[in-house]
Amino acid sequence: MFIRFDLENKPKVEQAADGGLQVTVLDHILGLPVVLRPDLLTLASAVVPNPTEELGELFKVSRNAEGFFNEAHAKLRPVDFASDGIFLAGLAHYPKPIDESIAQAKAAAGRAATFLAQDMVQVGGVVAVVDPEKCAVCLTCVRTCPFNVPVIDYKVDAAYIDPAKCQGCGVCVSECPGKAIQLKHFTDSQILAQELALAAG
Amino acid sequence: MRLQYSPEIRIILIPCTGRVDILHLLKAFEGGADAVFVAGCLEGECHYLTGNIQARKRVAKLKKDFEQMGLEPERLEMFNLSAAEGARFAAIAQEMAERAYKLGPSPVKPEQRKAWLAAQAQASAG
Incomplete structure (x- = not known):
């Protein structure tokens, strides 16, 4: 009861x-x-979370008001974080008994195994791509990227954005003064074509 | 919820308001839009960390430039709301539609604007 x-x-x-x-x-x-x-x-004695602010910011994972970590979805992805490849289990999540912690730890290990068992990891297609011809190596993208993804590739003297790391927000694309970056599926020509078609209708 | 808002609103999907370029905003007006609004996440809750802050800067800059360009700055606005605020989105969409009606056709479309101004003058005179 x-x-x-x-x-x-x-x-x-x-x-x-x-x-x-x-x-x-x-x-x-x-x-x-x-x-x-x-x-x-x-x-039952109170369970308070360890200081999680720094860790949470480091891995860019969300926490609730109390300081416990939030799963990506309570029902559908209960041991995943919203960021790929990071999982959680146990008291970092919320106060729970030991058997529940162990069950959750097994689930997290299982989820990690599904990821590690893949020979190849498919990434989303919405990523920023640099045109090395247009890039002036001004470092604007390096500075504006919230995830510190762009780097300068000195072999071609242009910025390089790793498609596996790119989160696809498009901030660098809009900031690039040379229009040397395009966000796949959301290129300038695609967005403008949508705008003009809608405005005309 | 089946909320209602003006059917003149056209939505363009982007991954994050950080993707909104000043060029996109200008092009929408050039294409004939009478008002444009950017709907972003709540500040501090950007999924991409800082996208909405960047967008706010761009919108604020363009609003300032609008005065010199002869466009009313009210034609452009940025709003911050969460995905759970459907009712607020509908209210904002409605407000922007009403603003567009109040301000009339944008000066980018001189002939339509002239006709609208003439109609307004006639209505107030009659």
Whole structure:
């Protein structure tokens, strides 16, 4: 049996007339107080997260207001982070019993194995591509990329964006003063063609 | 939710407002749009970390330039809202549509604007 209580109506622990324990708690579904007569009353100690701010920022993974890490999706991707290849398990996620932690750790290991078992990793097609002919090596993309992906390839004297690392936001594309970068699937000509077609209609 | 907003609104999908180039905004007006708005994520909640901040800068810069270009800066706006705020999106879309109606055809389309101004003058006189 599990009865949830809210902070306004905390359970009351009293000594009953016969000397035993008595716990009175308001059941939020029934809307009525439930009286329990336990032999033993155990209190769970609070679980507070370790300082996770630095780690979270380092791996760019989200945390909740309390400082526990957030999974990508509670039902569909329960041990994944939103970023690829990073998984979570245990108390870093939320307070939970040891068996649940172990089950989750096994799940995280399984998810990691599916990733590692691949000979090849397919990445999304929405990535920025530099035209080395147009690139003036001004470093604008290097400075504006929120993920520090662009690097200068001195073999061709142009910026290089690793398609496996590129997140596809397009910030560098819009900032590039030489229009040397295009975001695949969202090129300037594609966006402008959409605009002109829609504005004409 | 089946929310309603003006059917004149046309949406162009981009991965992040950081992809919005000043060129895209200008081209929309050149193509005949009477108002343009950029709808980005809440500040500090950009999935790509800083895209919406970059977009805000570009929109603010262009709004300033609009005065010199003879376009009303109100024709361009950036809004920040989360994907969960459907009702707010509909309200914003409606507001921008109403703004476009109030301001009339943009000066980029001189003939349409002249006709609209004449119609406005006639309506107020009559």
